[in-house]
Amino acid sequence: MTKVLIMNKNTEQGVLEFLKFLLENKKVKGVFSLKKIDKKGAVAYSLITNPKDLEDAVPFYPLMPVNAGNLLSRFTLNGPPKEPIAAVVKPCELRGFIELIKREQGSLENLLIISSTCGGVYPTKLEIDGTVEKNLSKYWDAVKKGQILNDIRPACKSCEEFTPYVTDITVDILGKNDLDKQCIMFLNTKKGEEIVKSIKADFSDNKIDGSKLDNIREKRGIEKKKLFEEIEKKMNGIDGLIQIFGKCISCHGCSKVCPICYCILCEFESSDSEYGPSNYETELRKRPGLRVPPGTLYYHLGRLTHMGISCVACGACDDVCPVDIPVSMIFKKVGESVQKMFDYIPGKNIEEEIPLITYKKDEFTEFEG
Amino acid sequence: MSKFKGAVITAKSGTEKTIIDMLEKTIDKGVFDAIIIPMRVPAGDSFAYVLIKDKSLLNDASVLPPTMFVQGAKAVSSVTRLGKGKTKIAAVMRPCEVRATIELAKLGQVDLENMTIISMDCPGVLPSSDFLKDPEKNIKLFNEAAKKLDDTIMRPVCQICNKSSMVSGDIHIGTLGAKKDAFFFISNSEKGEKVANKLGINLKDNIDSWQTKVKTISEEKHEKRKKAHKELKTKVGGIDNLVETFSHCINCHNCMRVCPVCICRLCYFDSDKVKHPADDYLERTESKGSMRFLPDTTLFQMGRMMHMSISCVSCGACEDACSMSIPVAQIFSMIADETQALFDYVSGRRLDESIPIVAYKEEELHEVEDAND
């Protein structure tokens, strides 16, 4: 049982008023949330310090232009805020942020994290032509019913980790029928309870309806199985990989937007990954020819070994890929199987060590030949 | 009138086939050990540059692919950045790719000594996103459009490209103004002439018809370009429009990564120089009530203008790679024209033209000085 704050109004409105309250009463110095940046339905994460500017805030808008994990890392990396900030983020963004914190790339200090059960987001491309804006009612309808929309990110369709971990406040959204009549916020932490103390509203103890989420998870699971099977068919060995990645233009956008890839200079952009004349001579002795610049497969396989263990399958890499490679499904599939080996769920528990910085003395003996 | 030497080549079997045959011959005769040329990838959904040693691969090569997935200059630089090596290489590229290559040579990213560069009249390329929708269909569409010199389906910057026949490599294949089943073999350097006589090509023919045609087309395109830039300026000019335009930027830096002349190993705008403590950002926010976070997207774009617009070749790779469909290439082509005009510099026009930012004249640019000085 957790303490809950219930307001009898549209969920998003409720949360916005809550945020407004926090700002006006100096409970927080600022709010970090998605916000409309034009009439056509373009949204962007924004810092908001003036309560009036909350009018355009759309905390649960079904888009993820940038994974907020990256942004919160950038925000706190060189010194967290001295006063509290309320940040509304999606579960996978939060998990990405936690993974970054484990790598010293940010901190939760003075952040009040508000997250929600998540119905998924549309590919960012659909923002530009206003499709998302047009589909909003359809989207929320599906969210209420806990249905899976066809045109949201594949990563979202197949996401089973749609309830947030490590969050101070959880907003109940997914599969909530009276979404526009009632707003429920679960206060999971002391931080969460503290901050709402002074609100005059009816509190009660309650817990999120597990069974409702379970059957959504089930649907997502089925979707996942389907998508995994598709990608598995394609990923059949070197030729399969060449079929998939042959069109990669090495823009490395996937790593740039990845909430886990945090290196200053990616190893695969370093001089160590360059081919010199003699390398080419050697290669051309073996092969009739070699794509130039070389190294697309090397890059993707290498990246898998670097961040697969922490991949939160947010799908940002899909959106950014200019040549429509199904990056996210590949990384989600490989990532999950690697994570299963260490039974590790990235971003679930901030205390849990990343498997690669630790070991057990008696494990994986099956790998010794 | 011509500063080029040229020859008319009859191409009964079609221009592309004839060129491929020529290239095969150069390998047989040991003129080149390898050729850098676009090839269709096994999945058929893209064209990639390949360093070909085994000439049998040339049959699948494509002299004038319908798209430009990777800018050719990047391919050339990846092969020679660390040194020219022993291999004698010919690179077949589009004029804007050649120009970028020349810029990279000036920036020490390309070693041209063992490299012979072959370009051809360019009808433009399809935006890769369009191409990907249906490769087979689009290859046909492209070929027809190319024949008719119809640029409407090409990249926006291709539609306003007035340098689509600029010769800054060693050899250029001229198809404009050529008779049916023929093209011009144009040499722009000693290297080019060597290749010619190795192939038994006599560079004595008259190429005026090509030059006249090129002239008229580039003049048309130049007008079109000026007009387009004028319109664009009204759309994106001024701080509000500019910010509005770049407000969709998600900071993926694809534009920078695919840009042939963005050579920094670590972009200034990815370095810690642009990362600040939380309270700095909050301070900035408070002054306006709210601030978009990602910060500095406009700073990034304008910074790039400062860094590379002087060498920008308006190839359009950035716009293709932009996941948010921002007209980056059009904007940069506009800026580039202006900054380059300042020094009457044309990026990649000639190797012996040094990049303006590494040179100066004592008597210049007084107009930017305070008149009272």
Place this chain on the structure above:
Amino acid sequence: MKKDEEFMPKILAFLCNWCSYAGADLAGTSRLKYPPSILPIRVMCSSRVDPIFVIRAYLSGIDGVIVAGCHPGDCHYQEGNYYTRRRFAMLKKVFEETGLEKDRLLLSWVSASEGQKYAKVATEFTGKIKGLGENSTKNKVFL
């Protein structure tokens, strides 16, 4: 490769300086015989072997890779080989999931006194690789 001559694979063997390299030496001083396919690369500790090396070698067409180190608990650097094992496990999983031939990779613990074992591992693994045939990435163009 000519048809008539039998396929002799090229196998990289990363050997840790303290155990496995010494073990390999012992195989030699004991005049044991194993195929010339094995190409030793000496590293101070098996934990120096960056999975990236293996991927790179694989894509460049190497037929097999052995990573050999001290037995668990005997690492000269106390615990390096435990990390090696984790990285190797991950690497193999990535290979498996992407449908690459994970059987071309082998992790083996060989102590300084196990010349016999080293020769055995080298021989058996070479046999296994011969069974798999040449690594097809050798002649791929679009890597």
Place this chain on the structure above:
Amino acid sequence: MERKIGVYVCECGPNIAEKIDIDKVIEEISSNNDVAVVEKYKLLCSSDGKKFLEEEIKKQGLTHLVIAACSPKEHEKTFMEVSENAGLNPYLFQLANIREQCAWITEDKDEATKKAIRLIRAAIGRVRYHSSLEKKEIESNPDVLVIGGGIAGIEASLQLASPERKVYLVEKTPELGGLVTNFEKNFLSMKSLSEIINSKIEEINTNENIKVFTSSEVEETVGFFGNFEIKVKQANSEEDPIQFNVGSIVVAIGSTLFDPKKIPEYGCGKLDNVITSLEFEKMNKSGKISLKNGKPPKSVAIIHCVGRDEKGYCSEICCMYSIKFARYLTDKIPSVKVSNLYSDLCIPGKTNQKFYEQTIGKNVNFIRSSDAEIIKSKDQLSIKYNDENGSKSNLIVDMVVLAPAVEPAVDASKIAEIIGISQGDEGFFEEEHEKINPISTSTEGIYIIGCAQSPKNISETLIQSEAAAGKILSSLIPGRKIEPEVKTSQISEALCIGCKTCLYVCSYGAITFDESKKISVVNEVICRGCGNCVAACPSGAASIKHFKFKQLYQEIREAVK
């Protein structure tokens, strides 16, 4: 810089010459890039061979040296010296092992030759990217900090102290001597211990090279082998801690005993005349073994292995001192009956067995038993236990002595924390390697001796004291600098993102975190050069000298060409 690589192939008598077509090798190799000269020689490790090499290096003006011969484990050092003598940095040299891992293991000569060529090409490819490395030399402090004034610490201090080497001996209690001071006699020889220990303490106090701090505790140690900064705080004194520097640290904090009260069946603390071995030693040393009522006991039971099952290890020494106790008793109270209840008898060593046999018999018996339970019966004690065949038995005695398991000292974990060494599962300090380095720790220059490392008797303890002294005397010679590992790892300030991954995987605490720059920094004096951090670093910020990416990569490429 223009490279001139010299390649020299050793015939190693017939060893290589017979198995490999050296002339073919030379022919193949000479065409390689940057190779200035390729020569063969009968036996390069011979004094003639070395002279030949030295002259060649000078004559040819070589910038890099490749030798194809035996295993680097055999002669790498030899040839490094040669090149150094010839004025060529020894790290610009690479040894290709064409004997142990080529000539000797390959049947077919052609195959062996082919492989040899590969290995040499690999060496050339690698050496091309070698850079000269300089031996580092750092000032070192010969002085020693000894923590714990028990027999172990005392012995070590005496062994180490000299006019050139100060020893700082820190003891928590007001007195030196530790547990041993409670013992009247020594097991086996049954000689008086007090004399021995007292004379040692006397020696310590009169030795001006030993500074003793009693009632004091080590508060902080920072630094590394050769250069530790120490802070010692005196108990209940207001003064600032005393500071001094040492080169190495000996940890001899001893151990404590398992508390039998944790096993209620023994009634320890509840029943009169049920006492622990330590209480018994004290009583015995006081001169009079007596019951609560002052009378001497007529019968005594000594229960071994108290808490062994709870601790999960055998404390080694209990059986022996229990036998000693039997001797105490029979010597002082001739008529006394002594029963030893044991579950397993542990009396190893060349002479202990005899001592046991001499003790057994006259009024002393040994009973194999389990599940002992003590209850009061009248003014005596009744021990219920299962005998060897598992059948219930009963034993009535006046007094019961419990021999509890040996436990790690109370503040073991505190000490471990302060000086940064690790504890094993049982809580005793963990040695670097039970076989290779039994008294060293993972931190160079810190040694663990006596019961702090594991339960042991006095003589074993003294052996470790001397071993530690030996280690220190041979590694920290006054006036001589120490040479830390040269092939250490480095972290690029520009590329490090400060994720601490390297820091976590380092077994030696050689990597620290610069909080101001938020990047990891390698302490090259501590780094042992395993390269683990390099493989762990995702962003290629970490690299390791002499095993750099390019060096290994080129070696690999040439090998598999």
